[in-house]
Amino acid sequence: MVSSESVNTYLDELAQQRRQSPHTVSNYRRDLRVLCSLIGELPGACTIDAVETHHIRRFIAQLHARGLGGRSLARMLSAWRGFYRWLGLHGEMTANPIEGVRAPKSPKALPKVLSPDEANRLLDSSSDEVLEIRDQAMFELFYSSGLRLAELAALDVSSLEDIQAGEVRVLGKRSKLRLVPVGSKARAAVVAWAQRRCEVAGTEQSALFVGQRGGRIHPRVIEERLKQRALAQGLPTSVHPHMLRHSFASHVLQSSGDLRAVQEMLGHASIASTQIYTHLDFQHLARVYDSAHPRAKRK
Template sequence: MTGDTDPDVAAWLEWLASQRRASALTLTAYARELARLSELAAPTPLARLAPHDIRRFAGRLHAAGLGSRSIARALSAWRGFYRWMTHYRDLAANPVEHVRPPRAPTRLPRALSPDQAAALLERQPEDGLQLRDRAMFELFYSSGLRLAELVSLDVGHGIDRLDATVTVLGKRGKTRSVPVGRAALAALDAWLVERPGFARPDESALFVTRTGTRMSSGAVRSRLDLWARRCALGVHVHPHMLRHSFASHVLQSSGDLRAVQELLGHASIRSTQVYTHLDFQHLAKVYDAAHPRARRK
């Protein structure tokens, strides 16, 4: 420790090392965060800080460009220090206890454009395994399935050709049925012709590997990444992006948020509302490109 380190901070770090067996990396990180707090508080002693001081310091960090996660880490270290102070230094209250970091901005899921989705799915398979891949990717995009839902599908269960639906067991054990498009059904038919040549006799999985066992989530991600790179889309494509694309494109065409909620199997409409932002982004781009008063010179 440096000579000007607050003695309480030094004692807390020693306690973490001896009593909690904190790693050297953790101790270095905590020392850095408490040094930051001391700098923000100077010349006020740390033991005299109040909740409004901590909120003000968090605001200053945010204004300086520190991200929400970084501020949350700082607050966590400060909270731990003051919790120790209330036990070992008779501090009346922890000033960080109810202070929360700024809310992180919502990260919008990336979606393919309809043209990109078409380019991805119209690539012609060259062998049986590629027929399997196209069937998987068509089903992702056609029905908005989660990755876990897709790999859990079995032959003879879940897909109803007469109704053109697929029934899956989603999160929290909820069953839902969603439509399957004609292109996806055709791709599934083509794969089912090839599947007996790959699947082991006792394997029930709809989608199997070249060794005949059920496809893992990692294997599906890898095959989709390879497929997308061969299509030269210029973006990294992952299974959840196809689910995002399904939701975004259905919402853009229908405007029916509740229907998209049901199709995705979201328990809350709030989970689905992120796609309204995607839809607005699309509309904003159209506006910027088309409106005479919006065009950039």
């Protein structure tokens, strides 16, 4: 019989052997908890290893009726499918009830991005306060190089030399190393922070960006500081780190038209993941057309 110990062992393997990010492991834990809860609602003493495909289809229908969208359900099915495959490899299952089950499709939402003017307003800030200098360096680096939140939080002081030379090495998803250019404003902001970092950083702390107590800064703190900065600068929308990554990709694509280069800088395994920014680029072109073409203007 499959027990909760199997779930914990699987999650430990994801974290330690497959080097999945803490965020991914946390999502998998939550999704498997949902699965166990749904199984517990079935009549009789049904267990994980007794679940069949018709049960999974019922679960998905129930979750969809509760308001979960297609993308959330697809992610959940992926987590369940991976767990059942792992059980099969360890001889605890003979069939995977998730195989063949697909989530309902939902409209593909385009990522929200800042306009170039909004990005400039967000980053046009000056302060002598040490944590504001740190924030400026982090936000400039997000927008300059399109880093993920976990990638930026994981940077060490050893990356300073590369950043000053105009590039940053980050370890992305699935431990994939990539090299990304760093713009002049981001370089200057990081150097300014490096000069003041010793005022906050703990002894022998290796993290480039540290929190108020001197340890490596927590991703949640970065998110909250960015949100506060956006409000202070009067931006009309809630800004999060991934929005700066989206803005980076969209603005570079608008200027260069080089989809492959954007793919490399973002660290996307498939160009299909990058192609969504072509739709954003088209929206930008459409707005330019509507405002400029003499036969497109409304009376």
